[in-house]
Every structure is written in C-alpha cells, then in structure tokens.
Amino acid sequence: MGRKNKKTILSGIRLERYAAEGKSIAHLEDGKTLLVQGGVPGDTVKLIVLKNKKSYAEAKVMQIESPATERVEPFCKHFGVCGGCKWQMLPYHKQTEYKQQQVADQLRRIGNVALPEIMTICGSERTEFYRNKLEFTFSTQHYLTQEQIDAAQGEVIEREPALGFHAPGMFDKVVDIETCYLQPEPSNKIKNLMRQLAKEHDLPYYDFKKQEGWLRNMIVRVATTGEVMVNLIVHHKRPELFILLDALKDQFPEISSLNYTINGKKNDTIYDLDVINYHGKAYIEEYLEDFRFKISPKSFFQTNTKQAEKLYQITRDFAGLTGEEVLYDLYCGTGSIGIFCSKGAKKVVGIEVVADAIEDAKINAAWNNLEHCAFFAGDVADIATDAFFAEHGRPDVIITDPPRAGMHEKLVQQLLKMRAPRVVYVSCNPATQARDLQLLDEAYAVLKIQPVDMFPHTHHIENVVLLELK
Template sequence: MNETVKKNDIYEIEITDIGTNGEGIGKLNELVIFVPDAVTGDKLKVKILKVKKNLAYGKVEEVIEPSPLRREPYCAVSKKCGGCQLQHLSYKAQLEWKQNKVYNALTRIGGLKDIEVLPTLGMENQAHYRNKAQYPIRKEDGKVQIGFYASRSHRVVDWESCGIQDARCEQVIKIVRNFLETHNISIYDEEKHTGLVRHLMVRTGFFTGEMMVCLVINGDSLPHTEAFLKALEAVEGITSVVLSMNKAKTNVILGYEIKVLQGRDYIIDTIGDLKFKISALSFFQVNPVQTKVLYDKALEYAELTGNETVWDAYCGTGSISLFLAQKAKKVYGVEIVAPAIENANANAELNGITNAEFFVGKAEEVIPAKYEEGLVADTIVVDPPRKGCDEALLETLIKMAPEKIVYVSCDPATLARDLGYLVGNGYKVEKVQPVDMFPETTHVETCVLLQRRTM
C-alpha cells in the first residue's frame, strides 16, 4: 500500500488525462489516481476511496477550477446512474476522446504503425437518440423503484427522466410504477428468486414513432391485465404490448417465451429506405440515426458495383446485409442466433430483397465450410460481438483472400487485435472511421477498410 496517500483523506489534484472507461486521471506523489466525473484540465479536491500499490481511486469533493472541456450534466441522476459516463464532458471533446481511444488501441494493442484515425462522426442532436431501454424493477423501503443500475452495482437508481431515451419512456415508467403499486403486484427479488415483475423494456421506432412495451415476469401471467392496457392508452404510438416470461435464476433480462397482450409482437422502424421488423428479442442498433451513418460508411468502403459476391459475418437480423444487397450481386449472411436469422429473412421479404441468403451457425464454422464447397467472396464484411472475430474465421479470411474486408467493430481493443492479425497476413489498413453511436458514453463504433496487398 502507498504510505503517502491515505484512504479518506482529501487532496488537491489536477486531471491530466481521461482513461478508457471515462474516468479522469491525475497523479499524487507519482501515484496514479482515477477519478470518475473528472475531465482533463480540472483542478479538484478529491477524497481517496481506495489505495493500492501503484494506483488509487477517488471521488470529486469540490471543483476548484473547472476545465474548459467541462460542462454541467443535463440529467439529474447522471452521477448516480451508470448509463452515461461522459455527460460532464463537452460533446466536441467526447468525439476527440473517442478518436484517440481508437488510435491508442490500434497502435498499442494492434502494433499498427503509420495509421490515421479519422475524426469521429458525431450527431447534430444527441438528445433522446436511444430506441431501446431496459429498466430493472425492484422494491426498496416499500416503494417500487424503476430505473437504471448505479455504476458497478445492482442498486436501482429510481428514474423520472433521461436525456438520451425516447421522451415517452417517462410516461410509460410513471404508468407502470403506478399500476404495480395500485394493484400491489409483487416485485422480483433477485437474491430470493421470488416475486413476479423483473424488468420493463421499451422499444421505439425512431422514424415511425411506433412503441413496444414489454414487462418481464417471473411467471406465466400478469394480474389485472385489462387495467394495465387501459392505463397505457394514454401513451401515443403504442402498437405492441407483450410479456416476456423469464423464470430462470439469471441476470439475463429477457426470457425466450413472448406473449402478446395487445397489438403485434413487433414494431417497425426504418434505416434509410429499408424497413425492419423489431421484435422483443431482435437485435437492432439502439441509435438508428447513427446506424445509417455507420452502414453508409460500410457501403462506401465496400465500393460495390453490382457484380460482387459478399459475405456478412455475424449478420444479426440482416441489417447490414440488406444495405449491401442493394448494391451487390449476392450477399450471404451468417449468424448463430436462429431467431435473428428468422428476422433477417422476414426483413428481406419486407423490403423485396431477393439476392440475400442467410445461414444459421457460427461464422467461424459456416464460412470455412462454404469456402471448401467453392463459395468465394469478393468482399467480406465482419461485424462481430465485443469479443471480436474467432481465429478460425480470420484464418478463413486469409485463405479466401478477398480484395476488401470491411470490419465494423464495437470494441477498439479486439478490433486492434484482429487488425494486427490481418495486417500480418497480407492486408493493409486503408481507412479507419470512428462513429459515435452512443453519445455521452465511453462506447464507440469503428468502420475499417482493409485492402489485400499485391505482392
């Protein structure tokens, strides 16, 4: 333990950097101090909460001199809620920080040299951009709590309003809270695995205005359903009210069994000219405005002329596949989640797209098998989960030797690892474009164009 910096003592610290998780970084007697809600240039009084051998953690007690990059958070619970880590940082500075985050990952983790990371593509209006919200429901001191988990905990921060969710969520939460309290409906206790109502999920069509309300229950039915539906009539745009039955003792939010209480089991939204059916269990990007920006960039990098065969690995519900199919000769998509492929086929039919074909399975198994059968692609698009691409898939990409690989990533660290592998096996990184899909948070999407090197 560091003897010169003591727990519970207060020190004056200047913040000199921001870490990968959005926390401010300063130094005290050469000891690195991590301070949430702090930005580069802040001069602060910091209370030390934990001291380790080479670092310590603290919290802001007082802002002595605010940084020019600092702004006042517009959400009343921003310091308690774990949803927005960067709301106290100006938006311009957020975009620059995300650009640097990608650059640092590619150079330090991927070992890439002479790399240029383009400025992050941001949003003109960052308010109310999310089309999906999942709220844990708990009971504390006899009151129903609906909100988000506090940072690094399972304690629910009761929520009245949020600057990044659809504004109608506020109305839905009030109705649900009042319904549960009025009818004395039991609330789930995750330690005892008792009680009925676990979560509230709200999905909205950003461009269509349609809304789905989904209650997740530890049971088979909801008491006083008619009263619940009657209360929800006050909310404009609700086209789907469903129950998700989740009786498992798990931290997975949704159960696989969905019961329609009213309307359809899906809502519809658009990205560009394409329509998408979005069910309770569908994966769909949470920021449709920036999704179009990201997909347009992927399409631009693919440079399709109408003669190409394209693989879309980790295709999900087929959203990128269908974008590519508008310009390609043939698109093949693969995804391990069977319901997602059902959605992909339904979305292809909804949009009259006939040149997209989808397979259920692991990308690292399906694509190599199809390659052995003689299916070779001119361009491959990969959009893997946070863990990045499986090594077997990367090996197949090298064997197939497509002219272009377009890599869409939600995690700079695993992106850097995979790019390092591809660059070491015959590819060159041509363009790196961060896209801000999640304003006010530390997350960033990146679209990368790789070109096969000619010997």
C-alpha cells in the same frame, strides 16, 4: 505509497489527459501513472487508490477539489447516480474529441501496425432522446446515495420500490428514474404510468435477492416510424397484469405492439422465454434509408437508428461495391448491414451464430424483396469451408461486426485463409479491434479509419476500418 495499501487517499491530484473507457491519466511525484475513474482532464481531485501495481495504479475520485474549466452543468437530475450518461458534465464537442483520441491511442498502442490518418469522428446530430430501446427494472431495492445514508444518521431507511435503471455495478439496486433523456416519448410517460398504477393497486415489485415479488422489467422500443412496442415482464400471471396492459392500450394508442412475458427464472434474460402478444402486431417496423426492418420483442437492432444509418453508410462506402462482388456479412445479426449494402453487391451471404437472429434476417430480406441475400446460422469458422465457397462463392468483400470481445482468433485465422480483397471491420471496442488488426497485419493493410459516435454522453465509441490485401 505502499504497494499493498489499497486504502491510500491522495489530494491535489490533477487529471492530465484522457485515457480510455471514461478514465483519465494523472502522475504522482515519483512519476508513477494513475488511471483515474470519476473525473475529467483538468480536474484537481481527492482520490482513493483501488489497485496499486508495480508500473501503475488505479484510483477513483472521492471529491473534485477544483473542476476543469470545460465542465458544464448536467441536464439530468439523476446524473452521477444513474450510470447511463456518465459524460453529461462535458460539452459534446469535448466528448467527441476524447473519443477520437481513444481510437487513435488504442489502435497505435495495441495494434502497433501502420495506420493512415484517422478521419474526423462522425458525431451524432441528436445528443438527447436518441435511443430506440430502453429496459426499465422494477425492484424493491431502491438505491440509496451516500448523502441519503449520511443524512439518516444511522437510522434505518425504509426503502421505497424503484422503477428505473440498475445502479452502476450493482445487480440488485435500482435508481428510481423520473425523467430519462435517452429515449423519446411516450417512454417516460409509459414508465411513470406503470409506477402510478403499481402504487394504486399495491402491486409488489420484484426482490432479486429474495427471488420473490411480481413486477420485473419493462422493455420499451420507439421507432422513427412512430410505432411503439412495450413488453411487460412479470414473475407469474395474476389478474392485475391485464389491468396494467389495458391501461397501456387505452392511454397510449401509439403502442402498436403490446406484449408480456412470464419470467419465473432467477435471471432477467428473456431470450429463452415466450413473448405473448396482447394487443396490436407482434412486431414494429423500422427503416434505415429505404430498407424496411421487422423488429420483434427479442430482436437485436442498433439502438441509435439515425446514427446507425451513418455507420452503415460509412461501412457501405468503405466496401467499395460495384454490383459485381460477393459480400460476406459476418456476425450479421438480423442482417441489417448486409441488407443495407445489398444494392451494390451481386450476392450477400450473412453468417450469425444466433439462430433466431438468422430467422429475422431471412424475413428482413424477404420484406425488401432481396432474392440475392442468403443467411446461415452457425459459427463462421465452421461454416466458411471450401465446400461452402464452392456453393456460395468466395468473398470479394467481408464485413465483420463482432461483439465487444472482438473476433475469435479462430475466425481471424479463417479470414487470413479466405483472403478476400477487402475487409471492413466495424467495432464497438477499439481495443479488441486493435488486437485483431495486429493479427490481420500478416496479410492486410489498414487503408481507412472512421470513428462514429453512437452513444452521446457515454465513453462508448464505434470505429470502422477498411483493410485491403497487401
């Protein structure tokens, strides 16, 4: 296999074991390692080499020649085209086994620190309809599968508009989704009504490439309390907007917060835009145990509510609170972890760089009558000074829940200076968590490790680690 020949196609390659991030490992006859996407261990495949490096190559499955014995029939007809649930062909017990393996491999290989035995992964009771939030996209660019293109035999295909999810790796192509198994009803019914009304009234979908059109996005939240929030996002105001909103209001009385947003920008983000409340409240309510949370249209909240309870229970257990500790909640978002742990702490100090999230955190603390919780907007490395500690107390326990990129090295150095007796590190990316654990190894030992599956049928995995000062 020539090193620069990226078009090399190989047949009869058996995928041996799971790597990470949905990829599998195979080996060539000369012993070279292949990282392969699109298959599962046990498959024998035909693949194309995408990158050929000195010590390994990256490849993608073109055809499954002999499927793994453990494969099962996917339950969603959009599987393989929509990128939302890439592991439906694996039984759930196998998914969690691979996720457990991913945590172990990455912590050992990247972290290279002393580790205790990793606890058995905490699986999700619900493997369908577990998400509380979905964002659907309206697009003129209906994604066409290779089979559809081949069947056209070179003839131009008239693209129908699509309402659904972006095709994997494509910012402008959207897979039209009829039934999605990620979010409970009335999610699908709301989506399908919007498609029906758009067709009846000949309403234009947005063309991301041409930057023209009208219907852009729709965000649906369904809380375990039964409350439903919808935010319909359009390019500009026109009379038909209120036809759509009134139809939602009349046909779905369970929508307790109906909103719209005007987005004339080139990108889809709404965090810098006003959300206009059209009907009902401007928020919905959610509970984690007996803690009540306000969820506004732009609020971040864990998307698997029931599994978030388990994640936070593990975090609280690792924190080992006795009622005497000052607890620091870093990357606190809207304060959910700190508030969830608040009954066991003398004081909770939350720090988050997003100012709007801190305002929500303050409201959530007030809703739960928690006068011993204080939240601050800013960069942790800048805020956590000796003067700040003198005013608010030095941390006895730190909980940190950073984004996928992990903690900034400046913050890691700050933690080493703060020297809290215990640190609980909640991560959605074991690879960056492992990197940070190696840096923290200077002062901290890893005592407990608990993987938690928040997203069945995907390769994503959360992991909770308890560290104590050496």
